[in-house]
Amino acid sequence: MDPEYISGLLDKVRAEKPLVHHITNYVTVNDCANITICAGASPVMAHHPDDAEEMAAVAGALVLNIGTLSPELVDAMLIAGKRANEAGVPVILDPVGAGATKIRTESTFKILKEVEISVIKGNAGEISVIAGTGGVVRGVDSGGSAGEPLEAARACSDLTGAAVFMTGQDDILTDGRRSYLVSNGHPMMGSLSGTGCMAASLCGSFAAAGDELLLSSLAAAVIFGISGEIAGSSCKGPYSFRNELFDTLFRIKRETIERYADFRMI
């Protein structure tokens, strides 16, 4: 894996403009749609079961995010997820707030049981809750994992069969066998609502164009992190940061990615 792979995958997303279907929360949904466009893909949001099932079958990827869940919405996720599985469409799960309330934890496990998830993107608390290694989640923020983050990520991958993208100061990505640490990113990403959701949208965008889910998720982490670093270097607060983040990703070039990519196998 080298940075050229990552920039090549971005070129592929921009050329193919894959449809990325989201069933997501109403808090950050607009930023999810726009970050998908900035990556070169085409977002669609459809949450009613009939609509979601039909969209999932023709999408390049399906992103499930439980940030503002209800049992009906989780049912729609199950229907769309199963249809995506049948159609060979990769499914990204963002288990927002798993561990914070009973319904969020149970819904996460229900989705993981009934749908074959390709990539789980979560913070250390959420991933550790899935892994059963002891995670703390307060609202939708991570309180951290009880043990070593990499061990939790690996355990989560082992249990679910999914590639795992654990966000944090450094991101950890693993498919259980191979693991990467991504040092790209900026502290301002923690001061803007929905950067985690956006990362999942990017996982979907790149999964639709890639053929290896660990590597396409790594590409998402690196490109989003670099965009964050560039945006963070000149912003005055969360909203100027957001403007720069989206605009930077939209026009990011191969040479920028290859120059700033900062990841390694661990």
Place this chain on the structure above:
Amino acid sequence: MDPEYISGLLDKVRAEKPLVHHITNYVTVNDCANITICAGASPVMAHHPDDAEEMAAVAGALVLNIGTLSPELVDAMLIAGKRANEAGVPVILDPVGAGATKIRTESTFKILKEVEISVIKGNAGEISVIAGTGGVVRGVDSGGSAGEPLEAARACSDLTGAAVFMTGQDDILTDGRRSYLVSNGHPMMGSLSGTGCMAASLCGSFAAAGDELLLSSLAAAVIFGISGEIAGSSCKGPYSFRNELFDTLFRIKRETIERYADFRMI
């Protein structure tokens, strides 16, 4: 029709501040509210049947957008639409994704059957699906019309009795008898989620102040297009474009409209 009519209609919106009631999607709803304010009108969003019915009766216009539809939401649209019809309130329909899934197509025709729609705002694919001339819609993006766009727009107007505003590189507006081509606009409008929805909100804002639905929709297309051109000339990406788009529309002056308006009868 001359540019002075358009700038005069904007003055009227700003003076009257008409209430524009939306039943719309949760992806772009915030931008719809704010673009309505930028035009000088007053947005309100109310989707529960009782709330929607009461709001529709006192509004200056009603905007229906099926971007994230459900059967319950479509029912609310029917109730509010019928009440708007009774009260003489113009109804704008944005058939987002008609043609992409069965429920979106069926819901569009159901609304068109039960509610008298004043203006249909859609992309070439959506308008052609309604016209029955063969349109392609992928997610919520147009894959184009099978035949000539103007013919599809005219056929859509003939079938529905509505004025039709077909968005594209050039916009086409027609009421079946008279047709206009609007060349204002900027490619960046295609790189920001929800510009189509915003155009429908502007149709509502201007319909509430105008007395001819084709001309008020033309005013919306021209003023939005000019704002896009100005914003696009200085932006770095979708979010700086959005900032400029809204701020430009908010403070646009008569002379700017009259100088840059670029439309003709076809």
Place this chain on the structure above:
Amino acid sequence: MDPEYISGLLDKVRAEKPLVHHITNYVTVNDCANITICAGASPVMAHHPDDAEEMAAVAGALVLNIGTLSPELVDAMLIAGKRANEAGVPVILDPVGAGATKIRTESTFKILKEVEISVIKGNAGEISVIAGTGGVVRGVDSGGSAGEPLEAARACSDLTGAAVFMTGQDDILTDGRRSYLVSNGHPMMGSLSGTGCMAASLCGSFAAAGDELLLSSLAAAVIFGISGEIAGSSCKGPYSFRNELFDTLFRIKRETIERYADFRMI
């Protein structure tokens, strides 16, 4: 009460990062989440009854906003509100559009009857409707109160037992016994959708850290107003205003607050 109290309370929010649980509308929810972060608190949105009840019990404050209400959503507000009451968590109510439609007015009174509300944040029309002094509400905008605003605010507080934060060109805050007039603010706050909702989110953020609800709401009004003034002094329209508003609040310093705070007892 002096400005040092206000800046001290902001420091406390930033140090404690209280969880502020929202059950709110889908129009302005993203700005509500981000303004909460900009104040130093941690937002969470959860609207399903089970999720909302569990979140409310562990939150530092609960914000209820009926901007896009449905009977189901109001039921969730009642459940979460009662749980918050049991747990001693302050509850902020934003009765968006009370007086504009029957369901909004009735829902407001239902919530006030079943939940002990700590702070009511509304415009003059909404507060006067609750007070029964004769208010006018058009869509979600205030048409003003029939009588003297301060009298309406006091009557609203007397009737409900809540501290009242009435927004307007000057804000009025009262707990029935003590009353304050806040002159901070900027006209651009009226040209951006959701500034009222954001004010309620800030009331929640400060209520979670303060021990007197009138004073924590006053702190919210003053800090938000100062941020608006600074943002308004350099903006070109609603979206550059929004960017500056959020960024200014995010980095506001003690000395800025103490220098610009403009309020007095009335």
